[in-house]
Amino acid sequence: MGQPVTQTLGNSAMGVACEVIGNENQWVPEQLKGQELEDFNRVWPLLKNRKPYPDRDKDLARLEELKTEASSRFQERRKAVEEAEAWLKQTEDEEKAETEKEKAEEKEHEEVVLGQPKVKPPKKFEPGGFTDKDIYGESDEAMRRFSSSIRSGVRATSMPPVSS
Helix, strand or coil: CCCCCCCCCCCCCCCCCCCCCCCHHHHHHHHCCHHHHHHHHHHHHHHHCCCCCCCHHHHHHHHHHHHHHHHHHHHHHHHHHHHHHHHHHHHHHHHHHHHHHHHHHHHHHHHHHHHCCCCCCCHHHCCCCCCHHHHHHHHHHHHHHHHHHHHHCCCCCCCCCCCC
16 A cells, blocks of 8 residues: 555666557558658658667657658548548439339339230231131232133233234
């Protein structure tokens, strides 16, 4: 009882990291271009070694600026992707609704057309309705007349005889 909640760490090799150098090299460069990317590629290897050098504080500050900028661009990109996905979903929903409406209209049209009383075609137009007399009757009659006119010596045409 009565012990302090916190204690000093002393000068041991163990301690709480005051610099966060982690996986920035995996996501920050994707969002940077031009001079910012060059700055990151210059600063990252130096900071990754964790060895003190002159201007390390400036490089840490620059890394934080680059991470903030990359995070901001990532969030903007995420928002743009979400807006595009929402627009695409809305478009797909509208197309689906329009397709369903067209199908309903087509079904309604079919019901109207099929609901009308059918006009039955004459019996002749059913299978077996035409007889040979119906099909060949006129030509058979013409051939009969032609044959009888040849037997009786009457010319079948009204053209004058050809003289030789």
